[in-house]
Amino acid sequence: MKVLVLGSGVIGVTTAWYLAKAGNEVTVVDRLDTPATETSYANAGMLSFDYSTPWGAPGVPLKAIKWMMQDISPLYFDVRCFDANTIGWMMKMLAQCSSQAFDVNKERMLRVAHYSAKCFRELNTELKLDYDVRMKGTLEVFRSQKELDGSASDVEILQRCNVPHEMVDVEGCVDHEPALGNVKEKIVGGLYLPGDGTGDCYKFTNGLAKECRKLGVEFKMGTEIHSIETTKGKVSSLQTSAGEMKADKYVLALGSHAPNLARRIGINLPIYPLKGYSLTMPIIDESKAPVSTVMDQKYKVAVTRFDDRIRVGGIAEIANFNKELNLKRRKAIEFTVKDLFPGAGDVDGAEFWAGLRPMTPDSVPILGNTKYDNLILNCGHGTLGWTMSLGASRHVASLVNGTTSDLDSDGLSIARYG
Numbered sequence: 001m002k003v004l005v006l007g008s009g010v011i012g013v014t015t016a017w018y019l020a021k022a023g024n025e026v027t028v029v030d031r032l033d034t035p036a037t038e039t040s041y042a043n044a045g046m047l048s049f050d051y052s053t054p055w056g057a058p059g060v061p062l063k064a065i066k067w068m069m070q071d072i073s074p075l076y077f078d079v080r081c082f083d084a085n086t087i088g089w090m091m092k093m094l095a096q097c098s099s100q101a102f103d104v105n106k107e108r109m110l111r112v113a114h115y116s117a118k119c120f121r122e123l124n125t126e127l128k129l130d131y132d133v134r135m136k137g138t139l140e141v142f143r144s145q146k147e148l149d150g151s152a153s154d155v156e157i158l159q160r161c162n163v164p165h166e167m168v169d170v171e172g173c174v175d176h177e178p179a180l181g182n183v184k185e186k187i188v189g190g191l192y193l194p195g196d197g198t199g200d201c202y203k204f205t206n207g208l209a210k211e212c213r214k215l216g217v218e219f220k221m222g223t224e225i226h227s228i229e230t231t232k233g234k235v236s237s238l239q240t241s242a243g244e245m246k247a248d249k250y251v252l253a254l255g256s257h258a259p260n261l262a263r264r265i266g267i268n269l270p271i272y273p274l275k276g277y278s279l280t281m282p283i284i285d286e287s288k289a290p291v292s293t294v295m296d297q298k299y300k301v302a303v304t305r306f307d308d309r310i311r312v313g314g315i316a317e318i319a320n321f322n323k324e325l326n327l328k329r330r331k332a333i334e335f336t337v338k339d340l341f342p343g344a345g346d347v348d349g350a351e352f353w354a355g356l357r358p359m360t361p362d363s364v365p366i367l368g369n370t371k372y373d374n375l376i377l378n379c380g381h382g383t384l385g386w387t388m389s390l391g392a393s394r395h396v397a398s399l400v401n402g403t404t405s406d407l408d409s410d411g412l413s414i415a416r417y418g
């Protein structure tokens with residue numbers, strides 16, 4: 001079967017991999033020259049199989065008001081960029097902040113993430129891709145007793161979901177992350193999740209793209225998709241800058257841009273481009289650097305270790321498609337790495353980057369069939385697209401192939417939005 005995969009981010013490339021392995025003739029189409037150069041380029045690098053949690057949670061609306069008063073904050077609004085779509089999406093997100101919705105969404109995210117963890121284990125055995133991978137867990141650190149006490153509800157959920165975890169005191173934090181020994185007075189304890197990992201999503205995606213090519217996948221790069229054409233309940237072709245393209249089936253994996261083309265064929269995807277930032281710096285003193293991922297609970301900033309680099313990522317900025325590099329935000333994420341790992345990396349020489357998370361109101365990706373027989377969705381992976389990539393894409397490949405998926409699809413498709 002001939003399949004066109006729209007998009008060469010981590011989601012498009014992992015989809016192509018599973019489709020090609022199943023013997024399909026696969027072409028990936030993207031307007032950029034290299035895979036993973038949009039949102040999949042410099043994310044925080046966390047493989048958060050166990051730390052997966054919806055951003056819409058009880059208490060978040062109140063916290064958001066408090067964050068708006070803070071100089072260094074996990075959340076910013078750029079009201080210059082607000083439009084009806086932005087306000088509509090924010091309303092939908094607020095509606096997901098009840099404890100009932102949170103429980104449902106958390107279960108769905110964990111279901112995809114845990115299936116993805118299994119797929120990562122298998123792929124790591126099969127391919128030995130070089131992507132600076134380390135499976136050494138996530139340590140969430142608390143800066144005050146109030147924050148630590150506030151983690152009780154998270155811990156209860158982890159227990160309920162059978163997620164391995166450990167509450168640790170300051171010495172326990174230092175056991176997992178020895179460099180925190182230099183700043184013991186700044187933390188009061190932590191929550192350790194041993195099942196998580198770290199790595200470079202760009203290297204992963206391009207390594208996998210190379211393997212895809214070996215299986216015969218064609219990458220049509222530098223090709224803008226202008227429109228999806230439909231006839232008699234099916235997609236008939238794509239109109240692109242390289243002319244018309246046709247296949248038996250089509251997988252939509254355009255990240256934050258998926259709604260733009262989908263809307264024109266009557267599919268409304270509630271995906272918002274939630275802006276985030278990262279810094280990537282060379283390590284200058286190994287003994288002061290993290291060994292895995294350290295999440296600063298107060299500022300929601302992740303400091304992640306790659307082989308010879310440190311990545312710091314975070315911030316949710318509601319700014320529509322504006323990708324401008326705001327230097328105030330840079331200062332905000334710099335704070336965590338300078339404060340918790342002083343002297344570890346060359347902060348001034350860091351690469352500063354902004355990306356748009358393809359965010360759904362419930363934080364759950366949109367995976368599955370559409371009203372068009374031959375169009376399948378693999379989009380809306382939000383804050384944890386790399387973590388979920390292999391699981392989501394293997395599931396979507398099963399739908400394309402018409403085979404049974406090992407992942408329970410309940411509540412994952414666009415149908416949940418009515």
Ligand SMILES: Cc1cc2nc3c(=O)[nH]c(=O)nc-3n(C[C@H](O)[C@H](O)[C@H](O)COP(=O)(O)OP(=O)(O)OC[C@H]3O[C@@H](n4cnc5c(N)ncnc54)[C@H](O)[C@@H]3O)c2cc1C
Binds near residue numbers: 383
């Ligand atoms: C600051 C930040 C930190 C993050 N941290 C993590 C993390 O630690 N762990 C994690 O798992 N996830 C993280 N994420 C989320 C993760 O990066 C995303 O969910 C994931 O990269 C989305 O992948 P994608 O393939 O759907 O989108 P993209 O990577 O954006 O790919 C979409 C592709 O579609 C192409 N495209 C769009 N429109 C068209 C068109 N009309 N024609 C042709 N091509 C088109 C684009 O060029 C692009 O290549 C983070 C994101 C950000 C911003």
